[in-house]
Amino acid sequence: MKIHHQGSIFKPPITSSSSPSPLFQSQKTHDDSPLPLPLRVADILLFDDKDDDVLDELLMMGGEGRCRGWQRSSSCYPPHRIAARWISGLRRSKVKESNKDELGGDGIVQVRRSMKGLNEQDSRNSASEITVSEQCNREATVNLGVGCCLLHLIAASKNELDKMLEMRMQMEKLLENVREELRKKDGLSKPSNVCAYSTTHIVDGPDFETQLSPQIFTSSYVLPGSSAITVCDHSLRWETPMQEECSEGMDKLEAELEVELERLQLHLDTVDNSVKCPQKKGRWVTNEDIATSKSQTGSSGEVVAFVFEDQAAGSEEHRGVPPRELEQRLHELLESRQQEHIRELEAKLECLEHKLREKEMEVSWWKDTARLISRHLPGSSKFSSHHLAKLLNFQQSNPPEQPNIVAIKSSQRVLFTFCLVAEKIYRDKTHQRYKNNKAMAEGGSGSEFTLDSIRKSLIRQEDTIVFCLMERARFPMNSALYNQSLDLVPGFSGPLVDFIVQETEAVQAKVGVVYKNNKAMAEGGSGSEFTLDSIRKSLIRQEDTIVFCLMERARFPMNSALYNQSLDLVPGFSGPLVDFIVQETEAVQAKAGRYVNPEENPFFPDNLPPSLVPNYNYSQVLHPGGASININKAIWDMYLNQLLPLFVVAGDDGDYASTAASDLSCLQALSRRIHYGKFVAEIKFRDAPHDYEPPIRAKDADELMKLLTDERVEKMVKKRVEKKAIVFGQDVSGSNNTDNKHYKVDPSVVARLYDEWVIPLTKRVEVEYLIRRLN
Numbered sequence: 131m132k133i134h135h136q137g138s139i140f141k142p143p144i145t146s147s148s149s150p151s152p153l154f155q156s157q158k159t160h161d162d163s164p165l166p167l168p169l170r171v172a173d174i175l176l177f178d179d180k181d182d183d184v185l186d187e188l189l190m191m192g193g194e195g196r197c198r199g200w201q202r203s204s205s206c207y208p209p210h211r212i213a214a215r216w217i218s219g220l221r222r223s224k225v226k227e228s229n230k231d232e233l234g235g236d237g238i239v240q241v242r243r244s245m246k247g248l249n250e251q252d253s254r255n256s257a258s259e260i261t262v263s264e265q266c267n268r269e270a271t272v273n274l275g276v277g278c279c280l281l282h283l284i285a286a287s288k289n290e291l292d293k294m295l296e297m298r299m300q301m302e303k304l305l306e307n308v309r310e311e312l313r314k315k316d317g318l319s320k321p322s323n324v325c326a327y328s329t330t331h332i333v334d335g336p337d338f339e340t341q342l343s344p345q346i347f348t349s350s351y352v353l354p355g356s357s358a359i360t361v362c363d364h365s366l367r368w369e370t371p372m373q374e375e376c377s378e379g380m381d382k383l384e385a386e387l388e389v390e391l392e393r394l395q396l397h398l399d400t401v402d403n404s405v406k407c408p409q410k411k412g413r414w415v416t417n418e419d420i421a422t423s424k425s426q427t428g429s430s431g432e433v434v435a436f437v438f439e440d441q442a443a444g445s446e447e448h449r450g451v452p453p454r455e456l457e458q459r460l461h462e463l464l465e466s467r468q469q470e471h472i473r474e475l476e477a478k479l480e481c482l483e484h485k486l487r488e489k490e491m492e493v494s495w496w497k498d499t500a501r502l503i504s505r506h507l508p509g510s511s512k513f514s515s516h517h518l519a520k521l522l523n524f525q526q527s528n529p530p531e532q533p534n535i536v537a538i539k540s541s542q543r544v545l546f547t548f549c550l551v552a553e554k555i556y557r558d559k560t561h562q563r564y565k566n567n568k569a570m571a572e573g574g575s576g577s578e579f580t581l582d583s584i585r586k587s588l589i590r591q592e593d594t595i596v597f598c599l600m601e602r603a604r605f606p607m608n609s610a611l612y613n614q615s616l617d618l619v620p621g622f623s624g625p626l627v628d629f630i631v632q633e634t635e636a637v638q639a640k641v642g643v644v645y646k647n648n649k650a651m652a653e654g655g656s657g658s659e660f661t662l663d664s665i666r667k668s669l670i671r672q673e674d675t676i677v678f679c680l681m682e683r684a685r686f687p688m689n690s691a692l693y694n695q696s697l698d699l700v701p702g703f704s705g706p707l708v709d710f711i712v713q714e715t716e717a718v719q720a721k722a723g724r725y726v727n728p729e730e731n732p733f734f735p736d737n738l739p740p741s742l743v744p745n746y747n748y749s750q751v752l753h754p755g756g757a758s759i760n761i762n763k764a765i766w767d768m769y770l771n772q773l774l775p776l777f778v779v780a781g782d783d784g785d786y787a788s789t790a791a792s793d794l795s796c797l798q799a800l801s802r803r804i805h806y807g808k809f810v811a812e813i814k815f816r817d818a819p820h821d822y823e824p825p826i827r828a829k830d831a832d833e834l835m836k837l838l839t840d841e842r843v844e845k846m847v848k849k850r851v852e853k854k855a856i857v858f859g860q861d862v863s864g865s866n867n868t869d870n871k872h873y874k875v876d877p878s879v880v881a882r883l884y885d886e887w888v889i890p891l892t893k894r895v896e897v898e899y900l901i902r903r904l905n
C-alpha cells in the first residue's frame with residue numbers, strides 16, 4: 131500500500147500560528163473568527179513524523195477552537211489523536227522494515243520502534259515477547275483498515291458536532307439580537323418594519339428545509355446590518371441559557387407583530403392583494419430571497435412578506451412602520467383608487483351627456499316637425515298628438531336594452547312628453563295672443579259670438595269702409611267700368627268691374643277665403659297736372675293708404691308659415707304661400723290692365739299675362755329709359771324681414787289668404803309710393819336740367835343724391851306719417867275721452883318706416899331714374 135503525498139489538495143502544515151493555513155482562510159464565521167474544516171482521514175494519513183508537532187497543534191487548536199468540551203490531558207486523548215499516533219507509528223515501522231529489507235538490518239528493532247508510536251511505556255515491557263513475522267504484518271494491515279473505518283466514523287461525528295456548534299453559535303447570536311431588539315422596543319415602542327408570513331425551519335436530518343408554516347412561526351426579523359432573515363424558533367429555546375427572558379420578550383414581540391400583521395392583512399384584503407404601494411419604496415420578500423440570504427436551496431420564490439424600505443437611500447436601519455404612516459399609506463392607496471373610479475365615472479357621464487344632447491336635438495327636430503304639421507294639416511292637433519304618441523309607442527316597443535341606453539330612451543320619452551305639453555301650451559298662448567291681438571284691433575274679443583263682440587267687429591269695419599271710400603274718392607266715377615254693354619274684356623261678357631272682381635275672388639277662392647279687401651285696383655294718375663307740388667300731394671295721399679294698409683295687416687299675427695320657403699302648401703306650386711297669392715293676384719290685375727299704369731310695378735313681372743282691357747290713356751311723362759325701373763325685390767325683402775316683425779304680433783291664426791292679401795296691399799302701396807320717385811325725379815330734372823345733366827353724364831350718383839334731396843320736406847313727411855298713425859290708428863269712440871293710447875300700428879314704427887326705408891328707397895329710385903334720364 132503506497133501512500134501518496136497529495137500536496138495539491140493539502141498544503142504543507144502551517145509553520146506559524148499567525149499565518150493560518152489556506153484551509154482556515156477559506157471559511158469565516160460571521161464574527162470573522164477562523165472556522166477550521168473538519169479533520170479528515172486523509173489529513174491524518176498524510177502526516178509524517180516530523181509533522182507530529184504540527185499534528186498535535188492542529189488537534190489542539192481544533193479542540194480549543196471548535197470543541198470546548200474536549201480537554202487535553204495525557205490520560206484522555208481524543209480518539210482521532212490516538213488513531214493518528216497509531217497510524218503514524220505503523221507507517222514509520224513499515225518504512226524501517228522496507229529499509230531493512232534493502233540494507234539487511236534487524237526487523238525486530240523496527241517493529242519495536244513502530245510500537246513505540248502506539249504506546250511508548252507498554253512497548254518497552256512487551257518488546258521481548260513480540261515475534262516479528264509476516265502474519266503479524268497482515269494483521270497489522272487489517273487493523274489498519276479497521277482503524278481507517280473507525281477514523282472515518284470519528285471524522286463524520288466530528289463534522290456533525292461542528293455543525294451543531296455552528297448552529298449553536300448562530301442561535302446565540304440570534305438570541306443576542308433578539309434581546310437587543312427587545313431592549314430597543316422597550317425604549318422606542320416601535321413595531322417591526324417587516325410584515326411577514328412566517329417561515330419554518332424544520333430540522334430534518336442534517337440539513338434545514340425552509341417551508342411556509344404559519345402555525346409554528348409567526349415572526350420574522352431582519353438582522354441589523356444584514357439583509358438575511360433569521361427565524362426565531364420556539365422549539366430551539368432549550369439551546370439558550372436565557373430562555374425565560376427570551377421567551378417573555380418573544381411573546382411580547384410576537385403579540386405586537388401579530389396585531390400589526392392582522393391590521394396590515396386587513397387593509398391588504400380590503401384594497402387588493404395585487405396592488406403595491408406606489409408612493410413608498412418596498413419589496414415583496416419571497417422565500418427565495420430568504421433562501422438566498424441564508425445560502426440555502428430549495429426555494430420556490432413564493433411571496434412571504436412585504437418589506438417597507440426606508441425612503442432614505444442606504445438606510446440600513448429597519449424599524450417598524452408607525453401605524454399612522456401605515457394608515458396614511460393605505461389612505462393614499464384608497465384615495466388614488468377612488469379618484470381613478472371617479473375619473474371613470476366622469477368619463478361615462480360625459481359620454482351619456484353627449485348622447486343626451488344628440489337626443490335632445492332629435493327631439494327638437496321632431497317637435498318642430500310636429501308643430502308645423504299640426505298647423506298646416508286638417509285635424510292637425512290630433513295628428514301631432516297621435517303622431518308623437520306613435521313615436522313614443524315605437525320607442526317603448528323596442529327590445530330591452532342596456533340600463534344606460536334605457537335611461538337615455540326614458541329621458542327621450544320624458545322629452546317627447548314635455549314637447550307635447552310645450553306644444554299645447556305654445557298653441558294655447560298663441561291663440562290667446564291672437565285673440566288679444568284681434569281684440570285690440572277690433573276693440574273686442576272677436577271670437578265670442580255675442581252682440582257686444584259683433585258690435586265691436588262692426589266698429590272695426592267702419593275704419594275699413596271709411597278708408598275704402600277715401601281710396602275710391604281718389605278716382606272719378608269712371609262709368610265705363612260699370613257699363614253693361616261695353617264688353618271690354620274679350621271673351622268676357624259683362625262690365626269690366628265684374629271681370630276684375632270675379633277673377634280676384636277666384637284667386638282668393640283658390641286659397642279658401644273670400645276676398646274682403648275692396649281696395650281700388652288702380653289709382654290711375656291723372657297726369658293732367660304734372661308738377662312737383664301735385665306729385666307731392668299724391669305722395670301725401672299715399673301716406674294714408676300706407677298707414678291704413680299697415681293697420682289692416684296688424685289685425686293678423688305673424689303667420690310665419692305664409693312665408694316659409696320649405697312648406698309647399700299649395701300642390702303644384704313651389705314656394706311660400708304668399709308668393710303664390712301675390713303672383714296669382716298680380717296675374718289677374720295684369721289682365722285688368724293694372725301694370726299698364728306707369729305708377730304700378732309688379733313684384734313678379736315675369737310671365738305676367740297681358741292686359742285684357744282697353745288701354746287707358748295714361749300720360750307718358752316718364753322717360754322711357756327709367757320707366758322700367760323696378761326695385762320691388764328690395765321692397766319685398768325690407769317689408770317681410772324688417773318691417774313686418776316691427777308691427778305684428780307673433781303667432782299663427784291660420785288665416786293665410788287674408789294675411790297675404792293684406793301683405794299685398796301693403797307691398798303695393800309701398801311699391802307705388804317708392805316708385806313714385808321716378809315722377810319726382812322727372813319733374814326735378816325738367817325743372818333744373820342744367821343742374822342734373824352734368825352729374826347724370828358723369829353718372830355721379832352721390833352728386834345726384836345731393837341735388838334731389840330736400841331734408842325739410844323729408845322731416846315734414848316723417849312727422850306727418852307719425853301723426854297719421856296716431857290719428858288713424860286710435861280707437862274712435864262716441865265720447866270725447868282721448869285717454870285711449872292704443873294704436874292699431876305703433877306711430878313710431880311708421881315714422882321709422884319712412885325714415886329708414888321709404889324715403890331712402892324713393893331717393894334711390896330717383897337717382898337710378900336720373901342716371902338713365904339722358905340715355
Ligand SMILES: C=C(O[C@@H]1C=C(C(=O)O)C=C[C@H]1O)C(=O)O
Nearest residue numbers: 810838839840843844847889892
Ligand atoms: C320725394 C322727394 O324727394 C326727396 C324724397 C322725399 C320723400 O321721399 O319723401 C322727400 C324729399 C326729398 O328729399 C321730394 O322732394 O318730395
